[in-house]
Amino acid sequence: MSQIIEDLKKESDEDLLVYISMVDEPEVRNVAFTEFHRRFKDFLWNLITQICSSHYDSDDLAKAVFQNTLIAVYQYSHTFDTNGETNREQIAKKLYGWLATIAKNETKRLLLESTNTINRQEDDSIAYQNMIANAKQSVKNTSKYLAAVESAVKRLSERDQHIVLTYWQYYEHGNGSQAKNMPVRVLDELASKYSTTKANIRKIIERGNKAIKEDLASSIPNLQTTL
Numbered sequence: 630m631s632q633i634i635e636d637l638k639k640e641s642d643e644d645l646l647v648y649i650s651m652v653d654e655p656e657v658r659n660v661a662f663t664e665f666h667r668r669f670k671d672f673l674w675n676l677i678t679q680i681c682s683s684h685y686d687s688d689d690l691a692k693a694v695f696q697n698t699l700i701a702v703y704q705y706s707h708t709f710d711t712n713g714e715t716n717r718e719q720i721a722k723k724l725y726g727w728l729a730t731i732a733k734n735e736t737k738r739l740l741l742e743s744t745n746t747i748n749r750q751e752d753d754s755i756a757y758q759n760m761i762a763n764a765k766q767s768v769k770n771t772s773k774y775l776a777a778v779e780s781a782v783k784r785l786s787e788r789d790q791h792i793v794l795t796y797w798q799y800y801e802h803g804n805g806s807q808a809k810n811m812p813v814r815v816l817d818e819l820a821s822k823y824s825t826t827k828a829n830i831r832k833i834i835e836r837g838n839k840a841i842k843e844d845l846a847s848s849i850p851n852l853q854t855t856l
Contacts, residue, residue, distance in 0.1 A: 633657060637664050642724055643711055650707035662703055669728065673698060677732050685813055690739065697735040702728070781844035785837055792819055792830060793837035 637648065637660055645668075648654075648661035674695055681691040709727050714720050782790055795815065816827045823830070 633660055634664075637661050640664075641720075642668065643709065643720060646702075646706040646709050649703060665702070666699065672725070673728060673732060676729060677736070680732060680736050684740075690736070693739055694732060694735045697739070698728070698732045701731050701735060705731075777845055777848045778841070780848070781841040784844060785840060788823055789833055789837045792823075792833050793841070795819060796834045796837075 633656070637645065637657075640648065640661075642665070645661045645665045648657055649665060651658050651661075674691075677694045677698065678687070678691045681687045681694060684690045709724065711720050711723060714723065782793065785793060816830055819830045820827045
């Protein structure tokens with residue numbers, strides 16, 4: 630094993646990628662990847678932090694992009710091609726460009742996933758507003774409905790009540806179906822207050838809305854909700 634490590638340290642960058650692509654030789658593959666990581670980790674981190682610097686959550690995004698980029702290098706090392714180039718300087722340019730492309734693509738992919746998450750949250754807001762509209766149409770006694778909502782909310786834990794009610798507070802009707810998304814600052818404050826993550830805050834909101842919907846369906850059988 631030690632000899633393999635010493636031998637691979639002498640290989641060129643592009644040859645390391647060839648060794649990394651050897652799926653039938655996991656030991657050699659992993660040693661080659663470790664060496665490749667040692668050589669390029671600083672370049673990748675500096676590049677990725679620059680790419681992500683304008684994002685509001687730049688540090689977390691950069692860490693995710695960095696990890697995903699390395700995974701992509703490990704999985705798709707076979708896609709790097711020198712195209713017959715023999716000049717060391719030109720090969721290096723190709724390799725750095727290849728890595729930069731992977732990093733940029735991973736950044737775009739993660740940002741798209743983040744946008745889709747926000748869209749799902751907006752859908753939740755619209756669904757809640759639809760629930761209110763449907764309730765007003767299907768329940769003649771509005772006070773009965775409001776009492777049922779209050780009762781359903783109170784069945785949640787004190788923490789979940791606060792989080793769900795904050796969620797509702799920061800969603801407002803705009804023009805047509807437009808909705809105002811909960812500010813990231815508020816998510817951060819909730820996560821800090823309850824010593825958890827923003828992802829978990831969203832899960833608590835999802836579970837809370839589901840519990841309230843089920844409670845309302847039970848207490849008002851004819852109520853149609855899409856929450």
